[in-house]
Amino acid sequence: xxxxxxxxxxxxxxxxxxxxxxxxxxxxxxxxxxxxxxxxxxxxxxxxxxxxxxxxxxxxxxxxxxxxxxxxxxxxxxxxxxxxxxxxxxxxxxxxxxxxxxxxxxxxxxxxxxxxxxxxxxxxxxxxxxxxxxxxxxxxxxxxxxxxxxxxxxxxxxxxxxxxxxxxxxxxxxxxxxxxxxxxxxxxxxxxxxxxxxxxxxxxxxxxxxxxxxxxxxxxxxxxxxxxxxxxxxxxxxxxxxxxxxxxxxxxxxxxxxxxxxxxxxxxxxxxxxxxxxxxxxxxxxxxxxxxxxxxxxxxxxxxxxxxxxxxxxxxxxxxxxxxxxxxxxxxxxxxxxxxxxxxxxxxxxxxxxxxxxxxxxxxxxxxxxxxxxxxxxxxxxxxxxxxxxxxxxxxxxxxxxxxxxx
Amino acid sequence: xxxxxxxxxxxxxxxxxxxxxxxxxxxxxxxxxxxxxxxxxxxxxxxxxxxxxxxxxxxxxxxxxxxxxxxxxxxxxxxxxxxxxxxxxxxxxxxxxxxxxxxxxxxxxxxxxxxxxxxxxxxxxxxxxxxxxxxxxxxxxxxxxxxxxxxxxxxxxxxxxxxxxxxxxxxxxxxxxxxxxxxxxxxxxxxxxxxxxxxxxxxxxxxxxxxxxxxxxxxxxxxxxxxxxxxxxxxxxxxxxxxxxxxxxxxxxxxxxxxxxxxxxxxxxxxxxxxxxxxxxxxxxxxxxxxxxxxxxxxxxxxxxxxxxxxxxxxxxxxxxxxxxxxxxxxxxxxxxxxxxxxxxxxxxxxxxxxxxxxxxxxxxxxxxxxxxxxxxxxxx
Numbered sequence: 001x002x003x004x005x006x007x008x009x010x011x012x013x014x015x016x017x018x019x020x021x022x023x024x025x026x027x028x029x030x031x032x033x034x035x036x037x038x039x040x041x042x043x044x045x046x047x048x049x050x051x052x053x054x055x056x057x058x059x060x061x062x063x064x065x066x067x068x069x070x071x072x073x074x075x076x077x078x079x080x081x082x083x084x085x086x087x088x089x090x091x092x093x094x095x096x097x098x099x100x101x102x103x104x105x106x107x108x109x110x111x112x113x114x115x116x117x118x119x120x121x122x123x124x125x126x127x128x129x130x131x132x133x134x135x136x137x138x139x140x141x142x143x144x145x146x147x148x149x150x151x152x153x154x155x156x157x158x159x160x161x162x163x164x165x166x167x168x169x170x171x172x173x174x175x176x177x178x179x180x181x182x183x184x185x186x187x188x189x190x191x192x193x194x195x196x197x198x199x200x201x202x203x204x205x206x207x208x209x210x211x212x213x214x215x216x217x218x219x220x221x222x223x224x225x226x227x228x229x230x231x232x233x234x235x236x237x238x239x240x241x242x243x244x245x246x247x248x249x250x251x252x253x254x255x256x257x258x259x260x261x262x263x264x265x266x267x268x269x270x271x272x273x274x275x276x277x278x279x280x281x282x283x284x285x286x287x288x289x290x291x292x293x294x295x296x297x298x299x300x301x302x303x304x305x306x307x308x309x310x311x312x313x314x315x316x317x318x319x320x321x322x323x324x325x326x327x328x329x330x331x332x333x334x335x336x337x338x339x340x341x342x343x344x345x346x347x348x349x350x351x352x353x354x355x356x357x358x359x360x361x362x363x364x365x366x367x368x369x370x371x372x373x374x375x376x377x378x379x380x381x382x383x384x385x386x387x388x389x390x391x392x393x394x395x396x397x398x399x400x401x402x403x404x405x406x407x
Numbered sequence: 408x409x410x411x412x413x414x415x416x417x418x419x420x421x422x423x424x425x426x427x428x429x430x431x432x433x434x435x436x437x438x439x440x441x442x443x444x445x446x447x448x449x450x451x452x453x454x455x456x457x458x459x460x461x462x463x464x465x466x467x468x469x470x471x472x473x474x475x476x477x478x479x480x481x482x483x484x485x486x487x488x489x490x491x492x493x494x495x496x497x498x499x500x501x502x503x504x505x506x507x508x509x510x511x512x513x514x515x516x517x518x519x520x521x522x523x524x525x526x527x528x529x530x531x532x533x534x535x536x537x538x539x540x541x542x543x544x545x546x547x548x549x550x551x552x553x554x555x556x557x558x559x560x561x562x563x564x565x566x567x568x569x570x571x572x573x574x575x576x577x578x579x580x581x582x583x584x585x586x587x588x589x590x591x592x593x594x595x596x597x598x599x600x601x602x603x604x605x606x607x608x609x610x611x612x613x614x615x616x617x618x619x620x621x622x623x624x625x626x627x628x629x630x631x632x633x634x635x636x637x638x639x640x641x642x643x644x645x646x647x648x649x650x651x652x653x654x655x656x657x658x659x660x661x662x663x664x665x666x667x668x669x670x671x672x673x674x675x676x677x678x679x680x681x682x683x684x685x686x687x688x689x690x691x692x693x694x695x696x697x698x699x700x701x702x703x704x705x706x707x708x709x710x711x712x713x714x715x716x717x718x719x720x721x722x723x724x725x726x727x728x729x730x731x732x733x734x735x736x737x738x739x740x741x742x743x744x745x746x747x748x749x750x751x752x753x754x755x756x757x758x759x760x761x762x763x764x765x766x767x768x769x770x771x772x773x774x775x776x777x778x779x780x781x782x783x784x785x786x787x788x
Contacts, residue, residue: 386723
């Protein structure tokens with residue numbers, strides 16, 4: 001399959017008119033004047049814009065729950081029985097058909113991160129998927145991407161209103177700090193056994209019987225965070241929360257922090273850049289939460305211009321996340337930066353890098369998955385841009401004129 | 408007095424799109440034309456800019472639902488509350504109005520929430536200024552479907568079904584009609600007047616077709632609504648209207664004062680959210696059905712008007728027709744066209760200056776907003 005003459009936006013800042021050859025689900029070649037093989041299908045994209053499929057960094061696509069199940073229930077990524085559930089994994093919340101039913105290809109998305117909701121202090125692991133398919137194992141692009149945490153007001157609402165902790169920020173931050181400290185000190189049964197054996201060997205005595213150590217799944221998961229093996233994504237709903245989180249994690253040199261939300265940032269937080277902390281900005285998709293009105297895109301844009309890693313698309317807990325979220329987040333940032341390639345990178349290569357899937361998707365490079373969208377015009381610039389074709393893994397998942405799905 | 412010079416004026420009125428100057432005096436637009444004299448006037452240079460009417464958000468709740476402690480537009484104790492009035496639920500000092508101004512919104516049609524079948528009176532309200540009530544009542548709010556059903560099912564009260572919703576709505580209108588007839592028959596004879604009933608009083612302007620019934624309705628609920636509108640010969644506005652593209656023929660009905668579509672800020676979900684069709688804006692407009700869009704603020708953010716226009720354009724609507732959905736069409740549907748919704752001599756000077764056309768350019772930046780001629784917001788000011 002050969003796509004000829006399109007303006008190729010690689011998602012990394014470069015635009016040029018190129019031909020793209022797709023084979024085996026991958027981008028085989030990007031070049032000039034590629035000639036079609038005898039039996040090769042050719043699509044002439046002259047005058048069209050070819051963009052990487054959007055990567056929705058922290059979403060809840062494919063997650064069933066209150067609005068989609070036959071019985072009243074929690075969203076499958078929101079385990080509201082205990083605010084501390086780092087042992088859980090959002091992989092198990094993902095229903096391929098539920099994601100496919102949303103027809104995300106018609107909105108330019110080809111992959112998404114699926115995270116535990118921001119309703120738990122420590123919610124669990126993040127995974128990434130494609131957006132069209134059935135089997136989560138076949139759709140999964142990566143697991144164990146990071147640990148989702150939240151110190152936002154949602155916790156107080158979800159638990160406090162049931163007369164459970166937390167009802168206050170005191171509890172939230174105390175336990176955020178305490179759990180990390182306990183995890184740092186935690187030793188697994190295997191480590192304890194090994195320690196005892198080493199001690200015995202040093203003393204020249206026989207190894208003692210295995211101690212009756214209990215495995216703590218929560219601590220094991222958070223140990224990975226403290227040791228820097230699992231980045232910690234923390235949703236914060238104002239600047240004070242961001243500052244407390246930064247202060248608390250600063251004692252763990254290996255811990256890799258990712259900030260989610262961006263509310264209350266002023267643009268002067270240069271430490272984000274110095275400390276190389278990615279920032280996932282959330283579209284205000286739950287504006288009934290008053291704190292979310294405090295997102296200052298001008299401040300975020302200022303940080304981006306100074307070199308902060310800004311990722312757009314973090315509406316992970318919102319049941320009502322629109323399918324156009326990436327386009328609208330892009331427009332919000334375009335009104336600040338007026339730099340379409342820079343903004344495009346925040347919707348494609350930057351989220352792919354954040355999720356650790358940049359070697360697989362998120363930009364248009366040879367060898368990557370053929371996750372690309374042919375637009376009639378540049379959607380970063382004009383609302384008149386509509387999708388002509390969306391390819392996911394080299395397959396067309398949406399074509400202009402396709403019937404739009406209903407439920 | 409000042410003159411906005413050399414802008415591209417999207418008048419949204421008979422004059423169309425013109426390169427011209429615009430004079431503002433005493434809060435009103437007093438002159439539009441090329442090369443207006445600036446003698447004795449301040450000048451606002453709008454060369455290369457788009458001068459558009461301030462947006463009219465045709466369905467919103469800002470100032471009345473700011474957060475859990477200021478939930479003042481949903482009285483979920485009785486499914487019939489026509490006696491209530493959104494005017495009393497709005498906090499004029501709410502910061503939501505400043506947010507609205509920063510999106511170019513100068514008027515919002517503020518309605519009670521949709522918990523009740525008949526919810527109360529609606530007000531058209533400016534985002535700033537000295538005399539902010541533009542029209543009250545502007546409509547009677549009503550709701551069908553999951554909101555009233557969902558709000559009362561748990562209380563062991565009707566309505567638990569769409570059947571009961573149709574019945575309650577019809578019953579109310581019937582009572583208003585009887586009450587109105589009794590009053591008319593009584594004339595000046597106070598002894599023959601029916602006992603005073605504020606809820607029924609509030610319904611009289613609906614029956615007299617002075618204001619529309621403003622109805623939260625999705626999908627097949629629209630058809631029930633049309634039946635009721637014809638039966639009582641009233642005007643209705645079809646609000647939210649997701650699924651309207653299934654009913655193009657039916658919605659071309661003289662009882663439909665307009666369709667107010669949105670907000671689109673949702674994924675597909677079963678039931679009322681089962682069809683999301685922003686392309687219906689073009690479909691309705693092409694067929695002559697007046698169509699506007701809404702933020703439903705703060706249920707979705709006040710920047711939603713831009714995206715509602717933008718998505719309609721993505722689905723093929725002309726950008727100036729899309730602009731009408733938040734200016735001229737919206738003002739006509741809300742019933743405030745005599746005052747706002749276009750740039751024309753005699754109208755309120757509610758004006759926004761953008762660097763690019765906001766219904767077309769995804770990176771259009773708002774530079775200045777005037778309400779009643781006063782600059783209420785300026786970029787970088």
